[in-house]
Amino acid sequence: MDYQLDLDWNDFLARYWQKRPVLLKRGFKNFIDPLSPDELAGLALESEVDSRLVSHQDGRWQVSHGPFESYDHLGETNWSLLVQAVDHWHEPSSRLMRPFRHIPDWRMDDLMVSFSVPGGGVGPHLDQYDVFIIQGTGRRRWRVGEKIALKQHSPHPDLLQVAPFDAIIDEEMEPGDILYIPPGFPHEGYSLENALNYSVGFRAPNARELVSGFADYALSHELGSQRYSDADLVTREHPAEVQQSELDKLRGMMLELVGDPQHFNSWFGEFISQSRHELDAAPPEPPYQPGEIYELITAGETLQRLGGLRVLRVGDSCYVNGEAMVTEQMQAADALTRHTTITQEMLGEALEDPSFLALLCALINNGYWYFND
Structure with a gap:
């Protein structure tokens, strides 16, 4: 209905x-x-x-x-x-x-x-x-x-x-x-x-979830390896004191990491496109080959998105279930994020791109999209 x-x-x-x-x-x-x-x-x-x-x-x-x-x-x-x-x-x-x-x-x-x-x-x-x-x-x-x-x-x-x-x-x-x-x-x-x-x-993520999620991303991508340095260090009267300028520099190191738009967008796309509940994904058996995908779509078959699958666009990148869609065919990738039912017209000339067709085939073989009966 x-x-x-x-x-x-x-x-x-x-x-x-x-x-x-x-x-x-x-x-x-x-x-x-x-x-x-x-x-x-x-x-x-x-x-x-x-x-x-x-x-x-x-x-x-x-x-x-x-x-x-x-x-x-x-x-x-x-x-x-x-x-x-x-x-x-x-x-x-x-x-x-x-x-x-x-x-x-x-x-x-x-x-x-x-x-x-x-x-x-x-x-x-x-x-x-x-x-x-x-x-x-x-x-x-x-x-x-x-x-x-x-x-x-x-x-x-x-x-x-x-x-x-x-x-x-x-x-x-x-x-x-x-x-x-x-x-x-x-x-x-x-x-x-x-x-x-x-x-x-x-969803309404709190700051704790965001900080924890970004920390995991930084660790998995080996970001933030630059160490604190203080070549301008001078003696101080109170050796146990951490001075405000040092605190500012430490905080700046952390803010610089979060403030990188490329890394922040990439992390958020992966983070927010992950489902909090298990998906009812049913990978096809046997798996499709790209040529079969091409023939079915050009013959008029439509693709249906799996219920609950999170497919989002962040900046110029598209994400599905915690992973980026790596493709130069952004119009077709955007169609996958925008529509729950996909037709040949929505994908357009991207179907003639072997790399996009391979990506689409992988997504279908993961059970993320399936052909409407």
Whole structure:
């Protein structure tokens, strides 16, 4: 299904994005669920899929992590099954991500899907990232509070909740409704009946992650090997003192490393194009040969991008799943980043370049793109 989001993006970004929560009634008109509760439960049986069950009975919260073998022990109320990165494993669900590409791809993370029975939820909490919550089958009540300091506590080691809060949004959501919540706004949702919810989440790396990631890049590329030097050293009255000029010089060495645009862009492309969840890549057997790729595409076959695959452009370079696409055919490489379905027209004359064709063949043989049946 081709999901069409009824939203004025310019108005939304100006008034709400990272500013205020908002409920978008019938954001998706005539919404149809891309998967069923049984399909979601089946995904949670797989070891590669990140899933959890959250329940609460008599004031006690319980959390268990998949893969699950059975759901026979569950009752009819007060539990939720949550599955991360469903867009990686279920192609129809991945289409729910596409209407949100008005926000840059590098900020987008994954699609989390939950199935809840009456009373099911994870309790009042807050997130440090933006999220669009799409209501599927069933009804669910959502409350969102103001962004104020709230005491947090852990009723279970795997749950972090907040104290009760006054609601600025308190609504029952029906199929096709969308709730946008910026970072730091407390919220809670619980089902009024059996219900599916789809959460489109976004990345928001903190400085610690960025510094750690760049340090790994510097080590792997053997950058920053120049040592501190002080040929202008003179004696000082206090031998244990580290002088401010020395601190400035040391900090400058570090800033110079990060400040190199070529290395910074290369690192960020590799860093941000890596998926945080496993991909459902299925390399073809036997592998394709470049000539076969050429014949199929020129015969009118189209290529489909693997769900959850991160393909980004940083400056004049394109990256896929943590690696740079090394090619002089930038127009064709840009098409791979821009479109989820690739046609012969999008690749153009690049198909006549043996080196680009070899790159494309390698990407297909990695399972990153596949031919539509």
